Amino acid sequence: MRACVDVGGTKVAVSLSTDSASPLIGRRSEPTAKTGNNDALALQILRLIDEVCAAQGIDAATIDAVGVSSCGPFELRDGKVELAAPNICGGAAGPARGLPNQWMTALLEAPLAARFGRVRVENDGVAALEAERRWGALKGLDHCAYVTWSTGVGVGLCVGGRILRGKNGNAGHAGHSFVVDDDDHALCGCGNLGDVESLIAGNAIARRFARPAEELFKAAAAGEATAHQRVDELCRVMGRMLYNLIATLDLQRISLGGSVFWNNRDVLLPHLQAQIDGKLVPLTRGVQLVPAGLGDKVGDYAALALLD
DSSP: OEEEEEEOSSEEEEEEESSTTSOOEEEEEEEOOOSSSTTHHHHHHHHHHHHHHHHHTOOGGGOOEEEEEEOSOEEEETTEEEEOOTTTOHHHHOGGGOOSOOOSSEEOHHHHHTTSSEEEEEEHHHHHHHHHHHHSTTTTOSSEEEEEESSSEEEEEEETTEEOOOTTSOTTOGGGSBOSOOOTTOBOTTSOBSBHHHHHSHHHHHHHHSSOHHHHHHHHHTTOHHHHHHHHHHHHHHHHHHHHHHHHHOOSEEEEESHHHHTTHHHHHHHHHHHHTTSSHHHHTTOEEEEOTTGGGHHHHHHHHTTO
16 A cells, blocks of 8 residues: 655645555545644654544555655755745744744654655655656656646756756745745745745735635636736736746646646636747747646645656
8 A cells, every 4th residue: 555645835635545557545634734843744644644544444554655745845864855845844934924833844754764664755846747747737748847836836847858856856946936026025935035936825815915815816707906917917927937947948838736726727827828928939839838637636646656
Protein backbone atom coordinates (compact mmCIF):
# COMPACT_ATOMS: atom_id res chain seq x y z
CA MET A 1 0.00 0.00 0.00
CA ARG A 2 1.00 3.59 -0.64
CA ALA A 3 0.02 6.77 1.14
CA CYS A 4 -0.48 9.91 -0.93
CA VAL A 5 -0.18 13.19 0.99
CA ASP A 6 -1.12 16.64 -0.29
CA VAL A 7 0.12 19.47 1.97
CA GLY A 8 -1.16 22.98 1.34
CA GLY A 9 -1.25 26.21 3.25
CA THR A 10 -4.94 25.64 4.01
CA LYS A 11 -5.43 21.87 4.16
CA VAL A 12 -3.72 18.50 4.36
CA ALA A 13 -5.22 15.53 2.51
CA VAL A 14 -4.24 11.85 2.69
CA SER A 15 -5.35 9.06 0.36
CA LEU A 16 -4.25 5.47 -0.23
CA SER A 17 -3.44 3.51 -3.37
CA THR A 18 -2.11 0.08 -4.26
CA ASP A 19 -0.38 1.29 -7.44
CA SER A 20 -0.53 4.06 -10.02
CA ALA A 21 -3.11 2.16 -12.09
CA SER A 22 -5.57 1.96 -9.19
CA PRO A 23 -7.92 4.69 -8.00
CA LEU A 24 -7.20 6.56 -4.81
CA ILE A 25 -9.23 5.42 -1.82
CA GLY A 26 -10.09 6.64 1.67
CA ARG A 27 -9.35 10.32 1.20
CA ARG A 28 -9.36 12.33 4.41
CA SER A 29 -8.70 16.08 4.67
CA GLU A 30 -8.44 18.63 7.46
CA PRO A 31 -6.99 22.12 8.04
CA THR A 32 -3.19 22.26 8.05
CA ALA A 33 -1.71 22.06 11.56
CA LYS A 34 -0.15 25.39 12.54
CA THR A 35 -0.02 25.30 16.34
CA GLY A 36 2.18 23.51 18.87
CA ASN A 37 5.73 22.39 18.16
CA ASN A 38 7.20 22.40 14.69
CA ASP A 39 6.64 18.65 14.33
CA ALA A 40 2.85 19.22 14.44
CA LEU A 41 2.42 18.92 10.68
CA ALA A 42 4.39 15.66 10.47
CA LEU A 43 2.43 14.23 13.40
CA GLN A 44 -0.82 15.27 11.71
CA ILE A 45 0.18 13.40 8.54
CA LEU A 46 1.10 10.27 10.50
CA ARG A 47 -2.22 10.40 12.34
CA LEU A 48 -4.20 10.89 9.13
CA ILE A 49 -2.46 7.93 7.51
CA ASP A 50 -3.42 5.77 10.48
CA GLU A 51 -7.01 7.05 10.42
CA VAL A 52 -7.44 6.46 6.69
CA CYS A 53 -6.02 2.96 7.03
CA ALA A 54 -8.34 2.18 9.95
CA ALA A 55 -11.37 3.47 8.05
CA GLN A 56 -10.49 1.24 5.08
CA GLY A 57 -9.73 -1.82 7.22
CA ILE A 58 -6.08 -1.75 6.14
CA ASP A 59 -3.14 -2.53 8.41
CA ALA A 60 -1.04 0.65 8.51
CA ALA A 61 2.06 -1.54 8.69
CA THR A 62 1.46 -2.45 5.02
CA ILE A 63 2.20 1.13 3.94
CA ASP A 64 5.64 0.82 2.37
CA ALA A 65 5.85 4.11 0.46
CA VAL A 66 4.68 7.67 1.06
CA GLY A 67 4.54 10.41 -1.55
CA VAL A 68 4.24 13.98 -0.29
CA SER A 69 3.26 16.83 -2.57
CA SER A 70 3.81 19.98 -0.51
CA CYS A 71 3.79 23.73 -0.73
CA GLY A 72 7.22 25.27 -0.17
CA PRO A 73 9.79 26.60 -0.10
CA PHE A 74 11.91 23.80 1.34
CA GLU A 75 15.04 23.75 3.41
CA LEU A 76 17.23 20.65 3.68
CA ARG A 77 18.49 19.52 7.07
CA ASP A 78 20.69 16.42 7.07
CA GLY A 79 19.35 15.71 3.60
CA LYS A 80 15.72 15.72 4.72
CA VAL A 81 13.08 18.24 3.60
CA GLU A 82 11.70 20.73 6.09
CA LEU A 83 9.09 23.34 5.15
CA ALA A 84 9.77 27.06 5.31
CA ALA A 85 6.38 27.83 3.78
CA PRO A 86 5.20 31.37 4.58
CA ASN A 87 1.58 30.20 4.73
CA ILE A 88 2.46 27.69 7.48
CA CYS A 89 5.57 28.85 9.36
CA GLY A 90 4.95 31.97 11.46
CA GLY A 91 8.60 32.58 12.27
CA ALA A 92 9.49 32.60 8.59
CA ALA A 93 6.49 34.74 7.64
CA GLY A 94 6.89 37.29 10.42
CA PRO A 95 4.33 38.73 12.85
CA ALA A 96 2.52 40.79 10.21
CA ARG A 97 0.98 37.59 8.82
CA GLY A 98 -0.51 36.63 12.19
CA LEU A 99 0.20 32.90 12.06
CA PRO A 100 -0.19 31.15 15.45
CA ASN A 101 3.39 29.85 15.68
CA GLN A 102 7.00 30.98 15.55
CA TRP A 103 8.33 28.13 13.44
CA MET A 104 11.19 28.92 11.09
CA THR A 105 10.66 25.49 9.53
CA ALA A 106 8.17 22.67 9.97
CA LEU A 107 9.52 19.13 10.17
CA LEU A 108 8.26 16.95 7.35
CA GLU A 109 10.40 14.25 5.77
CA ALA A 110 12.44 13.01 8.77
CA PRO A 111 9.50 11.91 10.98
CA LEU A 112 7.90 10.12 8.03
CA ALA A 113 11.16 8.45 7.00
CA ALA A 114 11.63 7.19 10.58
CA ARG A 115 8.48 5.09 10.14
CA PHE A 116 8.12 4.29 6.45
CA GLY A 117 10.62 2.58 4.20
CA ARG A 118 10.31 4.96 1.29
CA VAL A 119 9.36 8.64 1.43
CA ARG A 120 9.54 11.10 -1.44
CA VAL A 121 8.77 14.79 -0.89
CA GLU A 122 8.46 17.24 -3.78
CA ASN A 123 7.24 20.78 -4.25
CA ASP A 124 3.53 20.60 -5.08
CA GLY A 125 4.08 22.33 -8.42
CA VAL A 126 6.67 19.73 -9.43
CA ALA A 127 4.51 16.84 -8.21
CA ALA A 128 1.43 18.16 -10.02
CA LEU A 129 3.52 18.64 -13.16
CA GLU A 130 4.54 14.99 -13.02
CA ALA A 131 0.90 13.96 -12.60
CA GLU A 132 -0.30 16.20 -15.44
CA ARG A 133 2.43 14.86 -17.74
CA ARG A 134 1.46 11.30 -16.90
CA TRP A 135 -2.34 11.40 -16.74
CA GLY A 136 -3.51 14.95 -17.41
CA ALA A 137 -3.32 17.85 -19.83
CA LEU A 138 0.46 17.79 -20.41
CA LYS A 139 0.84 14.24 -21.75
CA GLY A 140 3.44 13.97 -24.50
CA LEU A 141 4.89 17.46 -23.94
CA ASP A 142 8.56 18.17 -23.19
CA HIS A 143 8.35 21.96 -22.73
CA CYS A 144 5.54 22.75 -20.32
CA ALA A 145 4.53 23.96 -16.88
CA TYR A 146 1.91 23.43 -14.23
CA VAL A 147 0.71 26.47 -12.28
CA THR A 148 -1.43 26.38 -9.16
CA TRP A 149 -3.42 29.45 -8.15
CA SER A 150 -4.70 28.69 -4.68
CA THR A 151 -3.81 29.78 -1.14
CA GLY A 152 -0.41 30.49 -2.70
CA VAL A 153 0.94 30.52 -6.26
CA GLY A 154 3.23 27.65 -7.28
CA VAL A 155 4.83 26.38 -10.48
CA GLY A 156 6.36 23.17 -11.81
CA LEU A 157 8.61 23.44 -14.86
CA CYS A 158 9.70 21.00 -17.56
CA VAL A 159 12.17 21.93 -20.31
CA GLY A 160 13.58 19.50 -22.86
CA GLY A 161 11.76 16.67 -21.13
CA ARG A 162 13.57 17.34 -17.84
CA ILE A 163 11.72 18.51 -14.75
CA LEU A 164 13.53 21.38 -13.04
CA ARG A 165 14.13 21.06 -9.29
CA GLY A 166 17.03 23.27 -8.24
CA LYS A 167 19.50 22.89 -5.39
CA ASN A 168 16.89 22.43 -2.63
CA GLY A 169 13.87 21.40 -4.69
CA ASN A 170 12.63 24.99 -4.89
CA ALA A 171 12.76 25.60 -8.65
CA GLY A 172 9.48 27.07 -9.86
CA HIS A 173 8.71 29.49 -7.04
CA ALA A 174 7.61 32.09 -9.57
CA GLY A 175 4.90 33.15 -7.15
CA HIS A 176 7.63 35.01 -5.30
CA SER A 177 8.86 36.85 -8.38
CA PHE A 178 8.26 40.58 -8.48
CA VAL A 179 5.74 42.44 -10.58
CA VAL A 180 7.34 45.78 -9.65
CA ASP A 181 4.69 46.85 -7.20
CA ASP A 182 5.73 48.21 -3.82
CA ASP A 183 2.19 48.48 -2.44
CA ASP A 184 2.74 48.14 1.31
CA HIS A 185 -0.65 46.46 1.59
CA ALA A 186 0.66 43.59 -0.56
CA LEU A 187 2.96 41.91 1.96
CA CYS A 188 3.87 38.32 1.17
CA GLY A 189 4.64 35.86 3.94
CA CYS A 190 8.15 35.58 2.52
CA GLY A 191 8.70 39.25 3.38
CA ASN A 192 8.48 40.58 -0.17
CA LEU A 193 6.28 43.53 -1.01
CA GLY A 194 4.45 43.30 -4.30
CA ASP A 195 5.45 39.84 -5.49
CA VAL A 196 2.94 37.73 -7.41
CA GLU A 197 1.71 35.78 -4.41
CA SER A 198 1.21 38.89 -2.28
CA LEU A 199 -0.97 40.39 -5.01
CA ILE A 200 -3.17 37.52 -6.23
CA ALA A 201 -2.97 34.45 -3.94
CA GLY A 202 -6.21 33.33 -2.34
CA ASN A 203 -5.29 34.66 1.07
CA ALA A 204 -3.91 37.87 -0.47
CA ILE A 205 -7.22 38.64 -2.16
CA ALA A 206 -9.01 38.64 1.19
CA ARG A 207 -6.32 40.83 2.79
CA ARG A 208 -6.08 43.36 -0.04
CA PHE A 209 -9.76 43.73 -0.93
CA ALA A 210 -11.44 42.88 2.40
CA ARG A 211 -13.54 40.14 0.84
CA PRO A 212 -12.88 36.45 0.22
CA ALA A 213 -11.86 35.37 -3.28
CA GLU A 214 -15.10 33.41 -3.71
CA GLU A 215 -17.17 36.50 -2.91
CA LEU A 216 -15.11 38.74 -5.19
CA PHE A 217 -15.47 36.47 -8.21
CA LYS A 218 -19.18 35.98 -7.56
CA ALA A 219 -19.68 39.75 -7.44
CA ALA A 220 -17.72 40.20 -10.67
CA ALA A 221 -19.88 37.57 -12.39
CA ALA A 222 -22.97 39.44 -11.18
CA GLY A 223 -21.75 42.60 -12.90
CA GLU A 224 -20.38 44.62 -9.97
CA ALA A 225 -18.02 47.13 -11.57
CA THR A 226 -15.48 47.30 -8.74
CA ALA A 227 -15.25 43.53 -8.45
CA HIS A 228 -14.86 43.21 -12.21
CA GLN A 229 -12.00 45.70 -12.11
CA ARG A 230 -10.33 43.72 -9.32
CA VAL A 231 -10.57 40.49 -11.29
CA ASP A 232 -9.00 42.24 -14.29
CA GLU A 233 -6.13 43.34 -12.02
CA LEU A 234 -5.62 39.79 -10.77
CA CYS A 235 -5.57 38.41 -14.31
CA ARG A 236 -3.07 41.04 -15.40
CA VAL A 237 -0.64 39.99 -12.67
CA MET A 238 -1.06 36.25 -13.25
CA GLY A 239 -0.97 36.76 -17.01
CA ARG A 240 2.34 38.59 -16.77
CA MET A 241 3.83 35.80 -14.69
CA LEU A 242 2.64 33.20 -17.21
CA TYR A 243 4.03 35.25 -20.09
CA ASN A 244 7.39 35.54 -18.31
CA LEU A 245 7.52 31.76 -17.92
CA ILE A 246 6.77 31.29 -21.62
CA ALA A 247 9.29 33.91 -22.71
CA THR A 248 12.01 32.59 -20.43
CA LEU A 249 11.58 28.86 -21.06
CA ASP A 250 9.97 28.69 -24.54
CA LEU A 251 7.04 26.57 -23.36
CA GLN A 252 4.37 24.79 -25.38
CA ARG A 253 1.56 24.62 -22.85
CA ILE A 254 0.73 25.57 -19.27
CA SER A 255 -1.77 23.58 -17.24
CA LEU A 256 -3.57 25.51 -14.49
CA GLY A 257 -5.15 24.31 -11.27
CA GLY A 258 -5.64 25.29 -7.64
CA SER A 259 -8.83 26.40 -5.91
CA VAL A 260 -8.83 30.05 -7.04
CA PHE A 261 -8.36 29.10 -10.68
CA TRP A 262 -10.45 25.94 -10.71
CA ASN A 263 -13.50 27.44 -9.06
CA ASN A 264 -13.48 30.35 -11.53
CA ARG A 265 -11.87 28.74 -14.57
CA ASP A 266 -14.58 29.65 -17.07
CA VAL A 267 -14.01 33.33 -16.35
CA LEU A 268 -10.26 33.28 -15.76
CA LEU A 269 -9.02 31.14 -18.63
CA PRO A 270 -9.97 33.47 -21.52
CA HIS A 271 -8.74 36.50 -19.55
CA LEU A 272 -5.38 34.84 -18.94
CA GLN A 273 -5.03 33.60 -22.52
CA ALA A 274 -5.62 37.18 -23.69
CA GLN A 275 -2.58 38.24 -21.64
CA ILE A 276 -0.44 35.83 -23.71
CA ASP A 277 -1.77 36.00 -27.25
CA GLY A 278 -0.08 38.44 -29.59
CA LYS A 279 2.86 39.25 -27.32
CA LEU A 280 6.20 38.56 -29.07
CA VAL A 281 4.55 36.17 -31.47
CA PRO A 282 7.59 33.94 -32.20
CA LEU A 283 7.49 32.94 -28.54
CA THR A 284 3.75 32.87 -27.90
CA ARG A 285 2.32 31.56 -31.16
CA GLY A 286 0.30 28.42 -30.44
CA VAL A 287 1.04 28.40 -26.71
CA GLN A 288 -1.99 27.13 -24.83
CA LEU A 289 -3.23 27.73 -21.33
CA VAL A 290 -5.45 24.82 -20.32
CA PRO A 291 -7.31 23.67 -17.21
CA ALA A 292 -5.59 20.86 -15.33
CA GLY A 293 -6.60 17.56 -16.88
CA LEU A 294 -6.89 16.06 -13.39
CA GLY A 295 -9.17 18.88 -12.27
CA ASP A 296 -9.57 19.44 -8.56
CA LYS A 297 -7.96 16.02 -7.88
CA VAL A 298 -4.57 17.11 -9.19
CA GLY A 299 -3.10 17.51 -5.69
CA ASP A 300 -4.06 13.96 -4.73
CA TYR A 301 -2.68 12.42 -7.90
CA ALA A 302 0.42 14.60 -7.66
CA ALA A 303 1.49 12.65 -4.56
CA LEU A 304 0.76 9.35 -6.31
CA ALA A 305 2.88 10.37 -9.30
CA LEU A 306 5.92 10.59 -7.02
CA LEU A 307 5.89 6.90 -6.18
CA ASP A 308 6.73 5.22 -9.51
